[in-house]
Amino acid sequence: MALQQIVEQTVAGLGYDLVEIERSAGGLLRVTIDLPWQAPTPETQALPEQRITVEDCEKVTRQLQFALEVDGAEYSRLEVSSPGIDRLLRHEQDFVRFEGAVIDVTLREPIGVAAAGQVSANRKKFRGTLERTEAGGWQIVWSDEPPVKPGQRVSKKRVPAPLQALGFSLDELREARLAPLVDFKGRANKAAS
Structure with missing residues (x-):
C-alpha cells in the first residue's frame, strides 16, 4: 500500500x-x-x-x-x-470553512489584465478577505491602503483606497493559506467586540 x-x-x-x-x-x-x-x-x-x-x-x-x-x-x-495559524487551504471544504477569513493567495500564473488600472498585470500574490461570489466561485477582496500605525492621526477628509476583488478558481491557485495574523491583546478582547 x-x-x-x-x-x-x-x-x-x-x-x-x-x-x-x-x-x-x-x-x-x-x-x-x-x-x-x-x-x-x-x-x-x-x-x-x-x-x-x-x-x-x-x-x-x-x-x-x-x-x-x-x-x-x-x-x-x-x-x-496541527496546521498552525498559516493553515494550508486545499479543498473546497477548506474554503467554505474559512469564508470571511484573511488569506494569502498565490496564483499559478500572473493575472494578465489590469482591473481598471488598479492591479499590476504581473502580480501573483494577494492578501485579502475570502468571499464567495454570487456565481458560487471564490474571490479575494482587499485594499492597497497602508495600515494605520498605532498613535497615527488619520484625517477625516482622507478618502479611503477603493476595495479591489479578484475572482479565482481552485485550479488557478498555486497555494492558498490563512494569513498568519496574531492579536497580542488576547482572546478576551474578541469577545468584547
Missing part, C-alpha cells in the same frame, strides 16, 4: 482530517492533522472552536508508527502536528 493511503486511512480511522503530508530531507515524514469540520448550526455556533491538542498528535503518532512499521514504509523520523 502507498504511504499516502496508509496515512490517510490511519488518520481518518482515528477521526481526524489529513491536511498535508510532506517528506523532507533526512527521512523526515511530516503529517499535519486537523479536527473534522462541520458547518455551524445555531446550537454549535456559541461553542468555542476546538483545536488539535498535543494528546491528539500523540495518539496519531503512535498509531502511524505502528501502521508504517507493519507496511515497511521508509522514514527515519515522524512528526505529527
Whole structure:
C-alpha cells in the first residue's frame, strides 16, 4: 500500500482530517492533522472552536508508527502536528470553512489584465478577505491602503483606497493559506467586540 493511503486511512480511522503530508530531507515524514469540520448550526455556533491538542498528535503518532512499521514504509523520523495559524487551504471544504477569513493567495500564473488600472498585470500574490461570489466561485477582496500605525492621526477628509476583488478558481491557485495574523491583546478582547 502507498504511504499516502496508509496515512490517510490511519488518520481518518482515528477521526481526524489529513491536511498535508510532506517528506523532507533526512527521512523526515511530516503529517499535519486537523479536527473534522462541520458547518455551524445555531446550537454549535456559541461553542468555542476546538483545536488539535498535543494528546491528539500523540495518539496519531503512535498509531502511524505502528501502521508504517507493519507496511515497511521508509522514514527515519515522524512528526505529527496541527496546521498552525498559516493553515494550508486545499479543498473546497477548506474554503467554505474559512469564508470571511484573511488569506494569502498565490496564483499559478500572473493575472494578465489590469482591473481598471488598479492591479499590476504581473502580480501573483494577494492578501485579502475570502468571499464567495454570487456565481458560487471564490474571490479575494482587499485594499492597497497602508495600515494605520498605532498613535497615527488619520484625517477625516482622507478618502479611503477603493476595495479591489479578484475572482479565482481552485485550479488557478498555486497555494492558498490563512494569513498568519496574531492579536497580542488576547482572546478576551474578541469577545468584547
